Every structure is written in C-alpha cells, then in structure tokens.
Amino acid sequence: MSEQNHTNPLLAIKSEINKVYFIGIGGIGMSALARYFKSRKVDVSGYDRKETPLTKQLVSEGIKIHYNEDIKSISRDIDAVIYTPAIAETNKELIFCRENNFIVVKRSDVLQWITERTFNICVGGSHGKTTISTMIAHLLRDTKYGCNAFLGGVSANYNSNFWASEKNVSVIEADEYDRSFLKLSPDLAVITAMDADHLDIYGTAREVENAYIQFAQRVKPHGCLISKYGLKRGDELYADNHLTYSFEDKNADVFSVNRKIINGAYHFDISYQNQLIEGFTLNIGGLHNIENAVAAIAVAKYIAIEEEKIKTAIANFKGVKRRFEYYLNNDKHILIDDYAHHPQELSALINGIRSLFDGKLTVVFQPHLYSRTNxxxxxxASSLDKADEVILLPIYPARELPMEGVSSDLILQRMKISNKRILSKEDLLKTISLENPRLMVLCGAGDIDELLLPIKEILEAKQ
Structure with a gap:
C-alpha cells in the first residue's frame, strides 16, 4: 500500500494521549516530536542505538531513554508507539509492539495528526529544506508572528529543533524519504529542488519528481506554492497561488539583486513581484544561503509580515547546526562543518566557501549510504573535483547493509583532481596533525561531526 494511502490510527484517537514511546528517539525529526509531546505534559520515553549529544539533551529535558533493545522498558499503558523508517524491521522492540497490538505509527503519521487543525507551512526539497524551514520558523518567531516549529536541524538561535507557540501555525520540514511528505496538507508549501535521491525508495529520478508534483497537489484550495524557478518539470507544479524564487534569475517572481560582501556578511536587496525591497543583511556563510533567504522572505511577505521586521529577523539569523557552521575562523585556520550529503549540496557548499575565502581548500567527505554512493x-566526483584536495572517509551505512563492490573508492576513481585519498578516521587525525591545513570543511550526514572537536584541538595547538 502506498504511503499516502496508509491509514493513520492516530486520527481515530479521540481521548488525550498521555504516554508515548519512541523507537529511534535520537533522530533529528523524532526528537522534535518527542519535544512536542513533552511540551504538552505527555510522559515521553524511548530507545536509540547510541547516546549522542542530542539524546543527552533530551534526557536533561526529562525524557527517559535507553540504548539497548529491551522490551521490558516498554510499558503496557503506552497510548502510541512512534518509530522512524530508519529503524530496521528486525528491531526487537518494534516487533514486540506490533505483535502486542500497540498503536504503532511512523513519524509522518504523527505530523499528519498534529497538523490536522493548524495552518501549515511545509518545506520540501532534495536539499535546502532544513535551512529554509529553520529560517522561516525563525522569521515567524523573531517577528512575534509565532509558530510551532518541527525542524530537521538544530537552530543555532534557539539550540533546538522544536518550539511551541499559541499561534495556530506550524512550520514543518517535509521529508521526502519514504514518501512521508505526502501525508501533509500544506496551506503554504515550498519546493526547493526535485533532484534524484532516495532511489532505494523511488527507483527512478522520474518517480522522485512525481512525488514532488503530488506534494504540490496537496496544497489546500486557495493556498500557495513557492517553488524554485527553473526546476525540471516545474511547469507541472500547480497550486491556486504559485510564486517562484531564485538566487538571481529575473524571470522568477522573487530574486536577489545588488549583492555584495562586507566584513564576511552578505548584503542584498530583493525583488518581490516587481517591488524592490532594499537593505537585507545575512550573517551566515554560503552564497546558496542568499537563495535560501529569498525563499524564506517570500513566505514572510506572502503572509504579510512587515518588511522591517523581516530585515531584522534575517540579520539576526545565526544558521543551523551543521550547515556551514564555523568551528574555527581566524587568520591561521578556518574549519567548517556542513551536513552536505548530495552532489548538488557539495557543489553549493564549495562554491560558498570559494566566495568567502582564498587559498587551498581541503574537503573531507563521508559518503552517506551505500545505495546513494552507488x-x-x-x-x-564531479562536485568534489571543485576542491583542491579531497579526503574521503569510508561510507557511513546508516540503515543499510553493505553492498558488494560499493565503497568510497567508487567516488575516488571517478575524480579528476590528483590530490585525493581515502583515510580512516584515525589516519585523518594523524594526517591533519602533520599537514596542518588552513582551510578545511568536513561534510556528510553520518557521524563525521564527531571528528570536529578533535580536529579543532589539533589545529588550535598549532596556532
């Protein structure tokens, strides 16, 4: 049965939900939902396979978490069990809950249930959606418009991926994995990109595009779709109101003009439906983040937030953890962390770094998933060739088992630059200690971020 037709048992619950259990609670989307229920005084507990800084935060907020598959930890009076599709079907707790007639639902079911009665701003796309959804949620919070935020990254402004508001508005990062976003009903939707990804789910690039077209069709009557100008099959995207945005293409309804860099910050104006709005400042790196800001500003303008408040909020935006995040930025060393795990994201990241810094650029990349690498x-390879030096780590498998013949070497052998190699994490640290790179970015969606503090300490010791 397709995801969009899946019956959601939560919608049948008429009484209060008092107790929920999460399988895979440490995931970025799952933890936002855990925080949502906790904010509503619900008893929240769960399992994850390992302790992380995020799970430690959840525990400090009063959520009970354990790290071994233990069915004894699952209370019989739980109202709903929530799991992430990233959890293996062989998980003992998931099997136990299904066999013992718990209400077992996916994360997307919960978002559908939460947003049944709210005005929903849903941001989808194969890349850019985390930053844009966080920008929009920040804009609504900073301007006092108000919103509930369910984000796929940790906002640097608020050190959280969730916040609540009395305003009946929800900003949601719409996840295309497992077709989850087809359960949402946006009043306002943003589509940033429709590039091929998750082919283990969709099979072909065209099926990915079809899913985004279906997502656009889920915009409510009289709602609005804001999509990036020039998308392949973009002419098949339809809503009663439809705006397009772009970094600089003047054929779009909304785009940036008069861009300049002053003291490391981007300054620009916006053309919004032939109206010039002057004086925006963005204090986070990456040229692609100007385009992300254009999309967020288009949303804020559409819902009639005052322009001066929008400008102040954009200037106050500190970014998203693991999105062009500086760990070092001084005369001796620049160390950047980024979640980029798709070729288009890597290209945008490298171009953004080049726009701000000169000199030899070393990219350390950890491929995410065997299927995506294959x-x-x-x-x-083409994206990474834009760097001066590339160090590949072994593939981070996440939910997947190894695929025969698939390793980081598949990328390495296709790269054209000569300064490239594959290293283990241990050898990477030794290499950095010996070579002392000045300009370095670590990128990937796996656990590469665990190396940042050790690398920072190595580089700081050389300053």
Missing part, C-alpha cells in the same frame, strides 16, 4: 558516484 547511484551518484560520478556526480559526487
């Missing part, structure tokens, strides 16, 4: 090895 499907996109040539595209990854």
């Amino acid at each position: 499907d996109m090895a040539a595209d990854f």
Whole structure:
C-alpha cells in the first residue's frame, strides 16, 4: 500500500494521549516530536542505538531513554508507539509492539495528526529544506508572528529543533524519504529542488519528481506554492497561488539583486513581484544561503509580515547546526562543518566557501549510504573535483547493509583532481596533525561531526 494511502490510527484517537514511546528517539525529526509531546505534559520515553549529544539533551529535558533493545522498558499503558523508517524491521522492540497490538505509527503519521487543525507551512526539497524551514520558523518567531516549529536541524538561535507557540501555525520540514511528505496538507508549501535521491525508495529520478508534483497537489484550495524557478518539470507544479524564487534569475517572481560582501556578511536587496525591497543583511556563510533567504522572505511577505521586521529577523539569523557552521575562523585556520550529503549540496557548499575565502581548500567527505554512493558516484566526483584536495572517509551505512563492490573508492576513481585519498578516521587525525591545513570543511550526514572537536584541538595547538 502506498504511503499516502496508509491509514493513520492516530486520527481515530479521540481521548488525550498521555504516554508515548519512541523507537529511534535520537533522530533529528523524532526528537522534535518527542519535544512536542513533552511540551504538552505527555510522559515521553524511548530507545536509540547510541547516546549522542542530542539524546543527552533530551534526557536533561526529562525524557527517559535507553540504548539497548529491551522490551521490558516498554510499558503496557503506552497510548502510541512512534518509530522512524530508519529503524530496521528486525528491531526487537518494534516487533514486540506490533505483535502486542500497540498503536504503532511512523513519524509522518504523527505530523499528519498534529497538523490536522493548524495552518501549515511545509518545506520540501532534495536539499535546502532544513535551512529554509529553520529560517522561516525563525522569521515567524523573531517577528512575534509565532509558530510551532518541527525542524530537521538544530537552530543555532534557539539550540533546538522544536518550539511551541499559541499561534495556530506550524512550520514543518517535509521529508521526502519514504514518501512521508505526502501525508501533509500544506496551506503554504515550498519546493526547493526535485533532484534524484532516495532511489532505494523511488527507483527512478522520474518517480522522485512525481512525488514532488503530488506534494504540490496537496496544497489546500486557495493556498500557495513557492517553488524554485527553473526546476525540471516545474511547469507541472500547480497550486491556486504559485510564486517562484531564485538566487538571481529575473524571470522568477522573487530574486536577489545588488549583492555584495562586507566584513564576511552578505548584503542584498530583493525583488518581490516587481517591488524592490532594499537593505537585507545575512550573517551566515554560503552564497546558496542568499537563495535560501529569498525563499524564506517570500513566505514572510506572502503572509504579510512587515518588511522591517523581516530585515531584522534575517540579520539576526545565526544558521543551523551543521550547515556551514564555523568551528574555527581566524587568520591561521578556518574549519567548517556542513551536513552536505548530495552532489548538488557539495557543489553549493564549495562554491560558498570559494566566495568567502582564498587559498587551498581541503574537503573531507563521508559518503552517506551505500545505495546513494552507488547511484551518484560520478556526480559526487564531479562536485568534489571543485576542491583542491579531497579526503574521503569510508561510507557511513546508516540503515543499510553493505553492498558488494560499493565503497568510497567508487567516488575516488571517478575524480579528476590528483590530490585525493581515502583515510580512516584515525589516519585523518594523524594526517591533519602533520599537514596542518588552513582551510578545511568536513561534510556528510553520518557521524563525521564527531571528528570536529578533535580536529579543532589539533589545529588550535598549532596556532
């Protein structure tokens, strides 16, 4: 049965939910839902396979978490069990809950249930959606418009991926994995990109595009779709109101003009439906983040937030953890962390760094998933060739088992630059200690971020 037709048992619950249990509670989307229920005085507990800084935060907020598959930890009086599709079907707790007639639902079911009665701003796309959804949620919070935020990254302004508001508005990062976003009913939707990804789910690039077209069709009557100008099959995206946005293409309804860099910040104006709005400042790196800001500003303008408040909020935006996040930025060393795990994201990241800094750029990349590496090895190689030096880590498998013949070497062999190699994490640290790179970015969606503090300490010791 397709995801969009899946019956949601939560919608049948008429009484209060008092107790919920999460399988995979440490995931970025799952933790936002855990925080949502906690904010509503619900008893929240759950399992994850390992302790992380995020799970430690959840525990400090009063959520009970354990790290071994233990069915004894699951209370019989739980109202709903919530799991992430990233959890293996062989998980003992998931099997136990299904066999013992618990209400077991996916994360997307919960978002559908939460947003049944709210005005929903849903941001989808194969890349850019985390930053744009966080920008929009920040804009609504900073301007006092108000919103509930369910984000796929940790906002640097608020050190959280969730916040609540009395305003009946929800900002949601719409996840395309497992077709989850087809359960949402946006009043206002943003589509940032429709590039091929998650081919283990969709099979073909065209099926990915079809899913985004279906997502656009879920915009409510008289609602609005804001999509990036120039998308392949973008002419098949339809809503009663439809705006397009772009970094600089004047054929779009909303785009940036008069861009300049002053003291490391981007200054620009916006053309919004032929109206010039002057004086925006963005204090986070990456040229692609100007385009992300254009999309967020288009949303804020559409819902009639005052322009001066929008400008102040954009200037106050500190970014998203693991999105162009500086760990070092001084005369001796620049160390940047980024979640980029798709070829287009890597290209945008490298171009953004080049726009701000000169000199030799070292990119350390950890491929995420065997299937994605196999499907996109040539595209990854092409993107990484824009760097001066590339160090690849072994593939981070996440939910997948190894695939025969698939390793980081698939990317390495397709790269054209000569300064490239594959290193283990341990050898990477030794190499950095010996070579002392000045300009370095670590990127990937796996656990590469665990190396940032050790690398920072190595580089600081050389300053």
